[in-house]
Amino acid sequence: MITLYGFGRVHPEMLGQGRDLRAQWALEETGLPYRFHALDFIAGELDSPAYRRISPFRQVPVIDDDGIIVAESGAVVLYIAEKAGKLIPADxxxxxxxxxxxxxxxxxxxxxxxxxxxxxxxxxxxxxxxxxxxxxxxxxxxxxxxxxxxxxxxxxxxxxxxxxxxxxxxxxxxxxxxxxxxxxxxxxxxxxxxxxxPAWERTRRLCAERSGVPLADIP
Known part of the structure; x- marks a missing residue:
């Protein structure tokens, strides 16, 4: 199963603005099974040695697909599309x-x-x-x-x-x-x-839930 690393606790002005939402939107569109690993930005979890090993620039998103690590939002969404055979033409x-x-x-x-x-x-x-x-x-x-x-x-x-x-x-x-x-x-x-x-609305709702804020707070 794909593990998506993205923002958990963030500063209020960052709510709903992370590039991890690109990856989650793609996952919601394709229906691929995944789990979300929420990182505590405020506590500095993106700077931890463990996260540095999978994210060279200490950014989100990163996905781990049973040992296949992909960073950078553009590469991540393309990987998701290729794996699912959706959101990208076959030709x-x-x-x-x-x-x-x-x-x-x-x-x-x-x-x-x-x-x-x-x-x-x-x-x-x-x-x-x-x-x-x-x-x-x-x-x-x-x-x-x-x-x-x-x-x-x-x-x-x-x-x-x-x-x-x-x-x-x-x-x-x-x-x-x-x-x-x-x-x-x-x-x-x-x-x-x-x-x-609908997949974007689900992405917003999931972001609000893990952030512990009303959906209206996610732009």
């Missing part, structure tokens, strides 16, 4: 399309959004307002391209929902507290459509 070209959009989500789209989220959380320091303006300009470039990509499409990589959608939508969640998506109706509708999936 080579379709698979490459999904992998391409996984990379796009993590290396192109998420970078400025993560910076905006950090600044909005008060971690910007001197010159934060100016840097935010630059990051928003970059984000809008990528949003405009995503808007064009979604013309006549329901999902980003192919006709069905895939792990590329999980990665892209969870990246977009980093600016979910802003109105940055509003000028892009297709992208905004895509974002809402993905977050309305």
């Amino acid at each position: 080579f070209i379709g698979r490459i399309q999904v992998v391409q959009w996984c990379f796009a989500a993590l290396t192109t789209v998420e970078r400025p959004l993560s910076g905006i989220d950090g600044i909005d959380a008060g971690m910007g320091g001197v010159g934060a307002a100016e840097r935010r303006t630059v990051l928003v300009e970059e984000a809008n470039r990528w949003f405009a391209e995503l808007e064009r990509r979604l013309d006549g499409r329901e999902w980003i990589a192919c006709e069905t929902f895939t792990v590329a959608d999980i990665l892209l939508v969870t990246a977009l969640r980093e600016v979910g507290h802003t109105d940055l998506l509003k000028p892009y109706p297709r992208l905004n509708a895509y974002y809402a459509r993905a977050l309305a999936r």
Whole structure:
């Protein structure tokens, strides 16, 4: 059985924001059996020697599939998709399309959004307002391209929902507290459509339960 290592106790501002939710969402979509190993972030459990042995950068998520260890959220969700034979096409070209959009989500789209989220959380320091303006300009470039990509499409990589959608939508969640998506109706509708999936709602509920907070506290 797969063991998913993710956040247990965290600071309040981190609730529902961990990249472990990407992996749990993929597991909930595929129906693969798994157990969740909750790590106490506040107590420093991610810095323990035991966790360092399976997570080189002391981050989440990590999965242990009966001795097969996979770290990094993009690699984890792709592993889950491959193992389940779901959330990724069976044909080579379709698979490459999904992998391409996984990379796009993590290396192109998420970078400025993560910076905006950090600044909005008060971690910007001197010159934060100016840097935010630059990051928003970059984000809008990528949003405009995503808007064009979604013309006549329901999902980003192919006709069905895939792990590329999980990665892209969870990246977009980093600016979910802003109105940055509003000028892009297709992208905004895509974002809402993905977050309305039952597997995502289960993921939010499970996060709330292990965190001991109301579901409304998980954005």
